Amino acid sequence: MAPSFYETLVERNKQYAETHNPAPTIAEQMALGRVFETTLVITCVDFRLNPDQFLQTKPEDQFLISRNPAGRVGPALQEIMLFDVFLGLKRVIVIHHTDCGGSQFKDADIREAHKSRLPDHSEIDHMVFGAFDEVEQSVRDDLHLLKTSPYVPKRISDQSLGFVYDIKTGLLTPVE
Amino acid sequence: MAPSFYETLVERNKQYAETHNPAPTIAEQMALGRVFETTLVITCVDFRLNPDQFLQTKPEDQFLISRNPAGRVGPALQEIMLFDVFLGLKRVIVIHHTDCGGSQFKDADIREAHKSRLPDHSEIDHMVFGAFDEVEQSVRDDLHLLKTSPYVPKRISDQSLGFVYDIKTGLLTPVE
Numbered sequence: 001m002a003p004s005f006y007e008t009l010v011e012r013n014k015q016y017a018e019t020h021n022p023a024p025t026i027a028e029q030m031a032l033g034r035v036f037e038t039t040l041v042i043t044c045v046d047f048r049l050n051p052d053q054f055l056q057t058k059p060e061d062q063f064l065i066s067r068n069p070a071g072r073v074g075p076a077l078q079e080i081m082l083f084d085v086f087l088g089l090k091r092v093i094v095i096h097h098t099d100c101g102g103s104q105f106k107d108a109d110i111r112e113a114h115k116s117r118l119p120d121h122s123e124i125d126h127m128v129f130g131a132f133d134e135v136e137q138s139v140r141d142d143l144h145l146l147k148t149s150p151y152v153p154k155r156i157s158d159q160s161l162g163f164v165y166d167i168k169t170g171l172l173t174p175v176e
Numbered sequence: 177m178a179p180s181f182y183e184t185l186v187e188r189n190k191q192y193a194e195t196h197n198p199a200p201t202i203a204e205q206m207a208l209g210r211v212f213e214t215t216l217v218i219t220c221v222d223f224r225l226n227p228d229q230f231l232q233t234k235p236e237d238q239f240l241i242s243r244n245p246a247g248r249v250g251p252a253l254q255e256i257m258l259f260d261v262f263l264g265l266k267r268v269i270v271i272h273h274t275d276c277g278g279s280q281f282k283d284a285d286i287r288e289a290h291k292s293r294l295p296d297h298s299e300i301d302h303m304v305f306g307a308f309d310e311v312e313q314s315v316r317d318d319l320h321l322l323k324t325s326p327y328v329p330k331r332i333s334d335q336s337l338g339f340v341y342d343i344k345t346g347l348l349t350p351v352e
Contacts, residue, residue: 022345025343055192066221171190
């Protein structure tokens, strides 16, 4: 019998664990006198993206990777507030990508589909799902949001960067 | 002079791109007759976690990786609504981890820190930042939320799974 989804998942994870490199606990890091100085990367959930790979992250970089549909800053504003206070947030990097699903649906259509199932839930009328028209502009819009939101201190928004990731070439292009 | 943060980032990405394996566009996938049947993995932004690595994901798995502080389901409910309609969402996997920062801060402290800076922003009083007391219980709580939220259709919540990832061993332990 073919292995189930669950069995495949657990088996792959066991294989991974054989060469797993254990990370220090937060207490161990602090005992070593290591100060947290984190970078929050906000990018898309798309299964064609592997940000740890295309950024070649190393644990000592302290790159927190936040992922939501399209990689929008709006849903991540509270994370920025949290990490500003809790994990020494230094900067934010916004990375949207070419051929993103975010440009292929409309928020209104998603609302409509759920309203037909849940007609009494009027709060759905106000839901935003992250759709955008043009990928460079969506990065610009999100950088603007970082710079104008009262929730983001200037020392963090001043260090923010924006990029478009090309799924065909694997390259990041900066967005001014 | 040492390379700047920006230069290091771009240089590492260029190195990655040399062996980048281009992914098909959504249009190319659909032309091949490939139906979207996605799995949404919800996990933490922690820099000690590399979910694509510990799950040994393959592009054909169509694992959408959503990451927020602690990997809570609450902030991801709208994503589930989106992917239910837009990308053929089949199941949700919740993965919290040992030594998570989520158990080391209190939502009230984060609110307090921002209220002292933004005293006129009373909406901060209602903000939730994802803190929890115990990691297995937080997975259980989030599985319960999946099963009881009106936004999540039963065919999806019935397929949901929960795990704790151990940062020391790299292993996933299922949570019932």
